[in-house]
Every structure is written in structure tokens, then in C-alpha cells.
Amino acid sequence: MKKIIALGGSNSKKSINKELAQYTANKIANSETIVADLNEFELPLYSTDLENEKGIPDNAIKLNALIEDADGIVISMAEHNGSYTAAFKNAIDWLSRINQKVWKDKPMFLMATSPGARGGAAVLNTANMAFPFFGGNIIADFSLPSFYDNFSKEGLNNVDLNKTLNQKIQTFQEAI
Numbered sequence: 001m002k003k004i005i006a007l008g009g010s011n012s013k014k015s016i017n018k019e020l021a022q023y024t025a026n027k028i029a030n031s032e033t034i035v036a037d038l039n040e041f042e043l044p045l046y047s048t049d050l051e052n053e054k055g056i057p058d059n060a061i062k063l064n065a066l067i068e069d070a071d072g073i074v075i076s077m078a079e080h081n082g083s084y085t086a087a088f089k090n091a092i093d094w095l096s097r098i099n100q101k102v103w104k105d106k107p108m109f110l111m112a113t114s115p116g117a118r119g120g121a122a123v124l125n126t127a128n129m130a131f132p133f134f135g136g137n138i139i140a141d142f143s144l145p146s147f148y149d150n151f152s153k154e155g156l157n158n159v160d161l162n163k164t165l166n167q168k169i170q171t172f173q174e175a176i
């Protein structure tokens with residue numbers, strides 16, 4: 001049984017990205033999904049001064065251990081003003097102080113969604129370019145536009161997008 005982390009790059013309690021990451025991870029065969037909610041890993045705003053004074057917070061150490069223990073990572077990122085949410089970037093900054101290889105070369109399915117038509121394309125592009133420099137082994141990526149039009153309780157209801165997602169899940173499955 002493979003361990004897959006489903007992480008929403010948002011600290012919204014009702015995060016649509018957490019929902020998409022969990023939905024996608026649940027579709028991966030022979031695996032268990034471990035949902036990593038950023039709200040359960042609350043972290044102070046990173047500063048070098050704080051790190052020098054107090055060291056690395058326990059929640060960063062716990063999140064790092066969770067990634068270490070995983071066979072694969074499914075991340076869906078929220079986009080705030082064209083980039084990562086502050087909560088997600090802050091988590092990355094703390095994690096990078098433990099190990100520069102934040103994502104530890106674990107197979108990664110990188111996603112983004114938003115209620116808008118671009119589906120977080122900007123943050124997805126940023127992460128696609130940046131993550132390989134800190135241990136990101138990106139196997140597949142997927143942007144889901146217009147979340148509330150294309151996603152319901154039953155899951156992805158757009159036939160073409162569903163087909164694309166399933167193909168990418170298959171590719172990811174073969175890599176873990």
C-alpha cells in the first residue's frame with residue numbers, strides 16, 4: 001500500500017484545492033491518502049531572526065517527517081494574486097530550513113484550481129519552474145479552471161477534463 005500525501009496549498013478551511021488534491025489522491029490505486037491540512041501545521045511567519053532565536057517550529061518538523069514518509073505527493077495550489085498563498089509559501093520556507101530538498105524527490109502530482117477561468121495557471125507555472133530546484137520530481141500537472149462549474153460532490157463533471165485527469169493519474173500511478 002503506497003502512502004500518498006494530499007496537500008492543499010491554502011489555509012482556507014473549505015479549500016477547493018484541498019478538496020481537489022484529496023479527490024485526486026483517492027483515485028490512485030493501491031494507495032492510502034494522508035490529508036495534510038496546512039491548518040494542522042500552523043506556523044509563524046518565517047524570519048531568520050525568529051529561526052535564530054527559537055529554532056525550527058515543531059509543526060515544520062512534523063510536516064517534513066510526513067513528506068519523508070510518503071511514496072508520493074499530490075499538491076493542489078490556491079492562487080493568490082498570481083502566486084502561492086502566503087501560508088503555503090511560508091510552509092515551504094520553513095521546510096527548506098530543515099532540508100533544501102523540500103519535496104525530497106518524491107513523485108509529485110502538481111495541480112491548481114480556482115473559481116476563475118485560468119484555474120491557477122500562474123501559480124502552477126511558477127511551481128513547475130521552481131520546485132525542481134528543491135527536490136520536486138514533478139510527474140504530472142493539471143489545472144482545473146472554473147472549479148464550481150466543473151466540480152461537484154460526485155467529482156469532476158466535465159467529460160474532457162475528467163479524461164485528462166484520469167490519464168495523468170495513470171501516469172502518476174506508474175511512477176510511484
Ligand SMILES: Cc1cc2nc3c(=O)[nH]c(=O)nc-3n(C[C@H](O)[C@H](O)[C@H](O)COP(=O)(O)O)c2cc1C
Pocket residue numbers: 008009010011012014015016017018077078079080081082083113114115116118119120
Ligand atoms: C487575496 C486573494 C487573492 C486571489 N488571487 C487570485 C488569483 O490571482 N487568481 C485566481 O485565480 N484566484 C484568485 N483568488 C481567488 C481564489 O482562487 C479562491 O479564493 C480560491 O477558493 C482559493 O483556493 P482555496 O479555496 O483552495 O483556498 C484570490 C483570492 C484571494 C482571497
